[in-house]
Amino acid sequence: KNEVEQSPQNLTAQEGEFITINCSYSVGISALHWLQQHPGGGIVSLFMLSSGKKKHGRLIATINIQEKHSSLHITASHPRDSAVYICAVLFRETSGSRLTFGEGTQLTVNP
């Protein structure tokens, strides 16, 4: 069964701290997405990765295909970064690809 596991489930940080959220998956993938969900429900896409590293502002996403692992880093965290961060993995299957979502990591950044 294709699986996606995120850690930690909950994370509380002080403003300014460096934050890391992890995502591990079970088998070969086509791509991996990091999504952000703010209170109230709306989800936005942060990154799509199939290899290496991407950076956007204070956010950095990395993926290690051999280790089946991705990390999302937030530098100089701010209370407005408080949200649920979701890893979504596009698994390769014989019939095509299938998108599977992790449970999400609830991040709270305190001032």
Place this chain on the structure above:
Amino acid sequence: DVKVTQSSRYLVKRTGEKVFLECVQDMDHENMFWYRQDPGLGLRLIYFSYDVKMKEKGDIPEGYSVSREKKERFSLILESASTNQTSMYLCASSLYPPRLAGYNEQFFGPGTRLTVL
């Protein structure tokens, strides 16, 4: 600015009622999706549609049906609502379907929090 809108942010219905959740996108996307999101389970795909009048079952289609009569609109129907369908429902659209190599991001609506009493 691209947009996916959903008809209601909050909805309260009674057991046995027929419930319609509407989703509209303005990006001319072929592909539209309905997910439900529950604590500890993440997002799970209910149905998706890859063209007008075309649909495919997702991981948890039981108790739901869908309708896509126009490209921009995708409706989720709960034929007879039950308490275990209390959840957050999220609609999304994308240019490519997940099964194609050229898949890119999905654009999500704000969600509808449905409570079935």
